[in-house]
Amino acid sequence: MNDLFAPVFEFFYYTVPFSDDLYEEGLYAFLGLCNILLSLFFSVLFYYIINRPAFSKWYHWLIILLINFGVSFTLGVVLPQTKFVALGIDYQNEYYVFGLMNALIAILFYTVISFIIRWWSTNAKQTPFPH
Amino acid sequence: MAKLYVFGIGGTGARVVRSLTMLLASGIKTMHDIVPILIDPDRAGGDLNRTVKVLREYQLIEKELKGFEQNHFFKNSISTLSEIIAKSGANSNVIDGFRFELDGVQNDRFKDFIDYSNLDPNNKWLTSLLFSERNLDSNLEIGFKGNPNIGSVVLNQFTKSEAFQAFADSFEKDDRIFIISSIFGGTGAAGFPLLLKNIRNGFVKEKFYAHLQNAVIGAITVQPYFKVKHEDESEIDSHGFISKTKAALHYYFKNVTGNNTINALYYIGDLAENTYENNQGGTNQRNDAHFIELSSAMAIVDFSNTDISTIGNNQGKPENPVYKEFGIKENAEQINFNHLTNDTLKLIRSNITQYFYFNIFLKDELQSKLKHPYATAYTNKFDSNFIDQSFYKTLAEFNKSFRIWLGELQRNKVSFAPFNIELEKSTNEEITDIKITTSSIFSLVNGVREKKSWKDYIPGLAKNNYELFVANLNKAAEKVGNTTTNKRFMGVFSKASQTVVSQKLF
Numbered sequence: 001m002n003d004l005f006a007p008v009f010e011f012f013y014y015t016v017p018f019s020d021d022l023y024e025e026g027l028y029a030f031l032g033l034c035n036i037l038l039s040l041f042f043s044v045l046f047y048y049i050i051n052r053p054a055f056s057k058w059y060h061w062l063i064i065l066l067i068n069f070g071v072s073f074t075l076g077v078v079l080p081q082t083k084f085v086a087l088g089i090d091y092q093n094e095y096y097v098f099g100l101m102n103a104l105i106a107i108l109f110y111t112v113i114s115f116i117i118r119w120w121s122t123n124a125k126q127t128p129f130p131h
Numbered sequence: 132m133a134k135l136y137v138f139g140i141g142g143t144g145a146r147v148v149r150s151l152t153m154l155l156a157s158g159i160k161t162m163h164d165i166v167p168i169l170i171d172p173d174r175a176g177g178d179l180n181r182t183v184k185v186l187r188e189y190q191l192i193e194k195e196l197k198g199f200e201q202n203h204f205f206k207n208s209i210s211t212l213s214e215i216i217a218k219s220g221a222n223s224n225v226i227d228g229f230r231f232e233l234d235g236v237q238n239d240r241f242k243d244f245i246d247y248s249n250l251d252p253n254n255k256w257l258t259s260l261l262f263s264e265r266n267l268d269s270n271l272e273i274g275f276k277g278n279p280n281i282g283s284v285v286l287n288q289f290t291k292s293e294a295f296q297a298f299a300d301s302f303e304k305d306d307r308i309f310i311i312s313s314i315f316g317g318t319g320a321a322g323f324p325l326l327l328k329n330i331r332n333g334f335v336k337e338k339f340y341a342h343l344q345n346a347v348i349g350a351i352t353v354q355p356y357f358k359v360k361h362e363d364e365s366e367i368d369s370h371g372f373i374s375k376t377k378a379a380l381h382y383y384f385k386n387v388t389g390n391n392t393i394n395a396l397y398y399i400g401d402l403a404e405n406t407y408e409n410n411q412g413g414t415n416q417r418n419d420a421h422f423i424e425l426s427s428a429m430a431i432v433d434f435s436n437t438d439i440s441t442i443g444n445n446q447g448k449p450e451n452p453v454y455k456e457f458g459i460k461e462n463a464e465q466i467n468f469n470h471l472t473n474d475t476l477k478l479i480r481s482n483i484t485q486y487f488y489f490n491i492f493l494k495d496e497l498q499s500k501l502k503h504p505y506a507t508a509y510t511n512k513f514d515s516n517f518i519d520q521s522f523y524k525t526l527a528e529f530n531k532s533f534r535i536w537l538g539e540l541q542r543n544k545v546s547f548a549p550f551n552i553e554l555e556k557s558t559n560e561e562i563t564d565i566k567i568t569t570s571s572i573f574s575l576v577n578g579v580r581e582k583k584s585w586k587d588y589i590p591g592l593a594k595n596n597y598e599l600f601v602a603n604l605n606k607a608a609e610k611v612g613n614t615t616t617n618k619r620f621m622g623v624f625s626k627a628s629q630t631v632v633s634q635k636l637f
């Protein structure tokens with residue numbers, strides 16, 4: 001799983017030794033799964049649970065995307081930081097740059113999942129924009 | 132499908148057919164294709180012209196939707212007599228737009244119609260006994276103005292016309308006939324027994340029609356339900372309505388019910404608390420729609436849906452003639468659905484309410500809600516181009532007539548006000564449209580409380596008002612799928628209206 005997600009994360013952000021440590025600690029697999037599950041959750045929330053005409057404009061979709069972005073960014077910062085601090089490894093800006101990239105990957109997943117599942121939504125099948 | 136020929140005689144006949152058209156548009160169905168035949172010498176009659184207009188619009192809409200099962204508005208077919216004749220492949224010169232003109236009444240005084248000047252002295256004396264000077268000088272072009280003695284002479288001519296023969300030619304075994312007339316006026320009071328006699332006779336222009344003689348015939352005879360303002364110049368005086376009604380009922384007792392010629396006779400009337408302008412005819416004879424006319428239209432539906440085994444004939448004579456009256460649960464100045472009996476409710480409540488919501492959505496919301504999936508996510512879209520097409524324009528025109536009809540029912544006495552609407556009026560007090568002044572659209576049905584679910588008690592959770600309507604439109608669009616734009620439009624809206632009404636009202 002780690003090997004599956006590592007190229008994705010490292011395509012966006014690769015810096016030694018930070019990236020190697022992430023790989024070694026198996027955080028790519030964990031964060032990758034988290035991103036997919038979070039994006040799936042937010043997409044399902046928007047298209048099937050909220051699923052209402054009054055909340056089906058492109059900017060409503062964007063609000064959910066930004067929430068997804070915020071949660072993934074927090075996760076991308078907090079999770080490696082907690083792990084590395086416990087191990088006594090010291091990094092500074094890397095956490096925030098990685099958190100940003102993690103959030104970008106998450107919204108990429110959100111966008112892809114949105115376009116896959118939206119047709120089966122009753123009220124938002126054309127959000128964020130028509131076919 | 133068998134046909135039901137509906138003869139609407141005079142102004143009341145036209146107004147009842149108008150109400151029937153509104154009921155059929157809302158999705159009420161009969162067991163027959165309806166063939167309205169409006170007989171009124173008053174060619175310019177406002178009521179007649181309004182009825183013909185809605186009938187034509189109904190036809191245009193219904194034809195577009197024929198055979199499309201997912202729509203339930205405009206389900207019942209309405210045809211003109213000439214269309215029926217054309218369909219049967221028969222040759223006839225009859226061209227009608229639902230109305231039938233009586234030859235010889237245009238610009239004619241009654242005196243000229245009967246060729247009074249060429250009568251011999253004895254016949255002139257006899258004529259003077261039967262008709263007053265005012266009767267003889269009466270202009271027939273605007274109707275019989277409450278004089279059945281004139282009406283019976285002139286209308287007798289209709290049963291000898293080519294149109295009547297065309298009707299007889301097209302009449303088939305399972306077809307039925309319904310006659311609408313008022314008992315207290317001129318045209319209807321004279322026309323009904325005459326028409327009935329000629330149909331039962333079975334002979335038209337010396338040709339015998341067995342099916343016609345054996346026809347299942349129903350009729351509604353509308354007793355006084357309005358008065359007219361007294362005017363010295365006018366020949367119409369409502370003081371005579373009751374005595375005319377008594378005289379006519381006495382006549383019917385011997386010649387309609389007494390001689391067992393009718394299968395089903397419906398009686399209806401009201402306390403006549405409303406007073407109309409005294410217009411003897413012409414474009415000004417344009418009375419507000421009345422609950423009595425709506426109820427009379429329901430009689431037609433009832434007659435059509437009555438099983439033949441209950442009201443059939445045996446060798447031209449009704450075996451078990453039925454006589455029915457219409458009533459409501461309790462009297463009130465303004466009635467709503469709660470005042471109606473269960474049978475009436477079952478027949479009209481859901482359908483009229485569904486059409487009402489469909490109607491106000493189109494009027495007030497459609498333009499601003501064309502970006503939702505029901506409108507844009509399918510091959511045939513509902514967009515500004517669709518709104519500019521003739522189908523939508525005809526529908527919008529019809530819907531406006533429906534709203535005016537509702538407004539008139541509310542303004543009249545007795546007032547039938549199922550919905551909480553405000554009336555828009557022109558300077559001469561004609562109702563031009565209705566409007567709603569609340570955003571809580573499910574509080575618009577008078578006397579009915581909006582149904583609530585647990586979601587309604589959690590702020591922001593439930594879909595309300597037009598949002599719920601749009602959600603149901605989106606859902607309905609998924610079920611209807613892709614078909615022609617016009618069919619898809621009506622299918623989506625009829626399904627969604629049905630669902631919102633059952634979700635939120637009854």
